[in-house]
Amino acid sequence: MTDKKTILKKISESLNAGEREDAVEAVQKALDQGLVVAEILETIREGMDEVGEKYRRGEYFLPELVLGGKAAETALAILVPRMGSKGGASFVGTVVLGTVEGDIHDLGKTIVYAMLSGAGFKVYDIGIDVPAAKFAEKAIEVKADIVAASALLSTTVPRLKDIEDALVKAGIRKKVKTMVGGAAVTEQYAKSIGADGYGKDAYDAVVLAKKFVGQKKK
């Protein structure tokens, strides 16, 4: 039998290497050997923090970030059905995530999805080309803590303001935090539309989301 420390190390290494098959195998092994879900989840969170930190330091680049996130997402899929049961693991918070109406870019959102999932958030990816009202509808349905939206095209940036308006119209703006990002978005613009935060990349998104959830709990 492999010891617990070795198994958890293997999970972390697989995320750093972006090896999704290895990540799944290591998580499965951890479960088979009776490790509690919360502990495995924490290892995945720490592993993704490490990947994000390496990205921030310029040691990792977009491919490593994408692959690490994908590995975490794949591994987490095994854990999700067991969460909330034995082991006491739960999600850090709930996020509704999508790309704004008129915009079909997927990559940035996919990375954010993987990174947030890896960080322990329950993320509802509502897709691309999503009308503003859908963000609000989904946020109500899943009792979201955070609504996150991206716009990659300069032509679709104005749709971010529509989401703010839709949340106000739905009467939930004060209950959720909003964060925006994407190649065409600037911090200045995020402030101008009243968004709670701007993430310049997926790493920033995770830091922001953790901050928001922390504030809510206080």
Add this chain to the structure above:
Amino acid sequence: MAFVNFDPVPHLKKFAHFEDLMSKQDKSEIDDLCNKLRIIWTSEPMTPMQRSAGAMMGTEIDRVPFSSVHRFIGMEKTGCDYLKLYMDPVATIKANLVAVLESKSEALFGYMGIDMNLSDVFGTKWKFLPNTLPVVTEWGVKRGFKDILDNPLPDPRESHALKWQLETQRFLTEKLGDISPCGFSFILGPYYTYNSCLRGPIDGFYDIKKYPDIAVKAFDKLYLYLVDLAKYLIEQTGVPACAVVDSLASPSFTSPAWFQKFCAPYNKKVIEDVPAMWTIAGGGQGKTDFTPLLETYAEMGYGIFMFGPPTELAKMKQISNEKGTAVVHWALTSEMLRWYTPKQIEKRVKECLKIGAPGGKYIMGTDLPDDETPLENFLAARDAVHKYGKYPLKF
């Protein structure tokens, strides 16, 4: 798994020539638009073609060329939505010509419609949406490099996207090519082609990381294919420049190690292998900073830099002065165009002209205006170039 050509707009298949799609009224409207442009473009001391060519070569010209168009104005004025843009080449050409007229621009680009970069012949499928660009629904390459290495690559001449790109470019070149640089031909590097057109970035990055040596073999094969395509494009359209647009091979999208292994060798070879008058290093709109790569690009032998902020103009100009590289500068970002006042835009244009215009080899452009960019802002940029960009320069 062999590639199966995906034909997204079957109704266009029966037409061999762009002219076959035009009604008498279409023809009359398009002729009228072309005549108006011809009158405007021949009213200055130099035609846009002479001015652009002069700027590229560093010979004497009347003023700095301004190579940008507010495309959405044309779409708005002619009622051309995104579906029409991809389904109706005549509507697209009209929108394009109206955009050039309304923006008082001197650049004429080819068909801006089905620009699917060959993904269709490899079987990548997409669907059209009314209010934005098409979305990929299925990637053509499903088994990674094996698909590329085990199969004959599909004939690009069968590409629906390419056929209409060439056909409309030919039409515009025949109409106005004597006085306007009717766009340039471009190909994508194998790294971008694989990740962005054929396999998708997530699986694409995974394949490269897991099988780097096989990646090189697959990219070698793809590269030869892309060079053949570039030659074909140049031969068919007669355009003078060929861009290797590889925005995924930028500092934002790949690591220096991957750039050196999977991007640079092909970008370098293309300059020797493609018989274009100029080769353009460009791509990566938005916030991509290409400054650290400029020296590398110049060493590779690129003839033209085509970048905007945050890539540093002063550095582009320094290299241009040292190595003769021409600069097509996207001086204004989309945000500037949208949010600045006309006065601020004028100031920005003036600042850039001060750095870029002395000594020539400088063309000013902008990043893409968005659909809410006021036309007056766009025209403020264009007017400022006309006012301050005249040679000899006086600031």
